[in-house]
Amino acid sequence: MPLAARPADVAAAFEQLDRRDNVTLQHFCNRWLLPAGSDLLPAAAPGLAAGPPPGWLPQVQNAEARTWAEALFSLWGALCRQATPDVAAHPERHSLLQPAAQGRPFVVPGARFREQYYWDTFWSLRGLLVCGLHDLAKDVLCTMLAAVEQFGFTPNGLRSYYLNRSQPPLLSQTVAAVHASAPDLALLARALAALQREHAYWTSSPKAVELQGPDGRTHRLSRYWAATDQPRPEAYREDVATAAGLDGAAAAALWRELASAAESGWDFSSRWLDDGVSLRSCRTTRVVPADLNALLYQMECNIASFAAELGEDEVAARFRAAAAARLQAIDALLWDERGGQWRDLVLAADASGGSTGSSSFEQSSVVVASNWVPLYCGCAPAGTARAAAALAGLRRSNLLAAAGVAVTLRETGQQWDWPNSWPPLTCMLLEGCASYCGQEGKQLAAALADQYLRSAYAAWAACGRMFEKFDAQQAGAPGGGGEYQCVDGFGWTNGVALLLLERYGWDPAAGAAAGLGSPPAATQP
Numbered sequence: 001m002p003l004a005a006r007p008a009d010v011a012a013a014f015e016q017l018d019r020r021d022n023v024t025l026q027h028f029c030n031r032w033l034l035p036a037g038s039d040l041l042p043a044a045a046p047g048l049a050a051g052p053p054p055g056w057l058p059q060v061q062n063a064e065a066r067t068w069a070e071a072l073f074s075l076w077g078a079l080c081r082q083a084t085p086d087v088a089a090h091p092e093r094h095s096l097l098q099p100a101a102q103g104r105p106f107v108v109p110g111a112r113f114r115e116q117y118y119w120d121t122f123w124s125l126r127g128l129l130v131c132g133l134h135d136l137a138k139d140v141l142c143t144m145l146a147a148v149e150q151f152g153f154t155p156n157g158l159r160s161y162y163l164n165r166s167q168p169p170l171l172s173q174t175v176a177a178v179h180a181s182a183p184d185l186a187l188l189a190r191a192l193a194a195l196q197r198e199h200a201y202w203t204s205s206p207k208a209v210e211l212q213g214p215d216g217r218t219h220r221l222s223r224y225w226a227a228t229d230q231p232r233p234e235a236y237r238e239d240v241a242t243a244a245g246l247d248g249a250a251a252a253a254l255w256r257e258l259a260s261a262a263e264s265g266w267d268f269s270s271r272w273l274d275d276g277v278s279l280r281s282c283r284t285t286r287v288v289p290a291d292l293n294a295l296l297y298q299m300e301c302n303i304a305s306f307a308a309e310l311g312e313d314e315v316a317a318r319f320r321a322a323a324a325a326r327l328q329a330i331d332a333l334l335w336d337e338r339g340g341q342w343r344d345l346v347l348a349a350d351a352s353g354g355s356t357g358s359s360s361f362e363q364s365s366v367v368v369a370s371n372w373v374p375l376y377c378g379c380a381p382a383g384t385a386r387a388a389a390a391l392a393g394l395r396r397s398n399l400l401a402a403a404g405v406a407v408t409l410r411e412t413g414q415q416w417d418w419p420n421s422w423p424p425l426t427c428m429l430l431e432g433c434a435s436y437c438g439q440e441g442k443q444l445a446a447a448l449a450d451q452y453l454r455s456a457y458a459a460w461a462a463c464g465r466m467f468e469k470f471d472a473q474q475a476g477a478p479g480g481g482g483e484y485q486c487v488d489g490f491g492w493t494n495g496v497a498l499l500l501l502e503r504y505g506w507d508p509a510a511g512a513a514a515g516l517g518s519p520p521a522a523t524q525p
């Protein structure tokens with residue numbers, strides 16, 4: 001909430017408060033804080049008033065589907081914001097960060113998420129591009145670049161309380177999407193500099209870990225690691241409750257693990273929990289994630305290709321070598337041939353603080369949708385036996401449920417667990433299958449696209465809402481669990497729907513696309 005006066009005055013008033021009394025506290029809030037969201041104005045996004053571009057979505061012939069697509073176009077208007085002039089004039093009164101206050105419109109996920117988020121933006125932006133909203137997409141990208149220029153990394157979201165962590169690194173893919181739609185060498189040069197800074201952030205200690213492989217080589221990979229040992233300000237009460245009864249050092253360590261899980265974008269999931277169920281056992285920094293390292297491989301490949309296009313040969317060669325080294329590590333340590341998937345690594349308990357050396361580790365046994373993000377990132381070249389094995393592994397995984405791709409197989413009550421299905425993961429898995437796994441992969445991708453569109457449309461038709469996540473068991477049902485009610489809006493849901501409508505077309509009246517086979521009779525929690 002923005003401050004209604006200078007921070008020193010608000011702090012002085014707070015010092016004098018009898019904080020045991022809720023009514024007094026409420027009066028204090030009314031007097032010294034402004035309503036949440038009062039730092040934002042609706043923004044007139046360039047191009048929105050003109051409506052969808054002529055000839056858009058040529059493959060969508062069905063009238064109902066076209067009406068839905070037009071509604072999705074209009075929803076960008078509801079998700080487009082700009083900062084009030086006061087954010088630039090009095091930054092000390094606001095949690096909104098300055099890159100969001102430079103007059104550019106930006107896109108928020110929706111509902112309680114009133115700021116630009118890192119990985120959400122990639123899918124929102126791809127939807128903007130489908131809608132021909134190139135100027136808005138460029139504005140959104142420039143805000144991300146401005147953040148890297150100011151802070152040296154892309155924050156989780158553009159609020160001051162997110163400055164201790166990032167989110168899954170998709171900036172290079174965002175740059176690639178904007179550049180492919182409207183090539184601009186000056187913007188690419190600016191992005192190349194920012195991406196090299198972001199790469200340094202992800203590959204420096206304590207995010208970097210060195211591991212001795214069975215091949216006798218030392219490999220360098222990365223992990224999530226938030227630079228905080230305090231409760232997350234945006235979920236303070238929850239984090240204090242989770243650490244109840246722990247001594248100071250143990251509570252501080254747990255809070256870092258929770259914030260690091262938020263950095264992964266998967267807050268929260270059994271994937272990060274030592275005992276698989278309780279948040280108290282969260283140990284994110286002991287996990288070397290398959291998806292994070294695959295995204296960094298993709299970033300290194302993208303940086304090399306941007307540098308080559310700009311004639312920066314030394315940078316291109318350096319990043320080609322970095323990508324090759326990371327792929328070698330991914331092949332040697334993360335690939336599980338029998339399972340047809342790339343596994344997270346779990347470091348031994350005494351290794352959580354270390355960034356170097358030959359820490360002992362093992363492949364995680366949990367089956368999670370992120371185990372196929374390396375397919376999306378190009379870790380198995382198209383048409384190879386490895387790509388085919390990954391496709392077969394995904395089919396056998398039990399994650400391909402009746403109404404969506406489940407994120408994990410464990411039901412814990414956390415939002416990044418069974419039975420939830422999340423748009424970004426569905427999109428990455430689907431694109432990985434379509435790009436690298438031949439005809440069979442393309443067929444599965446088309447079936448997953450159909451399944452996603454069916455579920456998103458069912459929710460829209462029933463209640464006019466685009467949920468942030470879905471229930472993988474029942475088309476149109478919202479996902480649940482976690483520390484807040486399922487919200488709608490929603491940036492990445494709309495973005496993924498639009499890009500699938502563009503690529504595959506869709507007819508709600510047609511039968512389900514073939515390719516998924518029969519769903520598993522019972523998915524094991």
Ligand SMILES: OC[C@H]1O[C@H](O[C@H]2O[C@H](CO)[C@@H](O)[C@H](O)[C@H]2O)[C@H](O)[C@@H](O)[C@@H]1O
Nearest residue numbers: 109113117120156234235262265266267
């Ligand atoms: O306030 C709780 C958490 O909310 C965010 O996480 C969730 O929403 C984000 C926006 O859609 C999404 O990027 C993330 O994957 C979700 O888990 C926030 O990113 C977290 O840092 C925050 O703790």
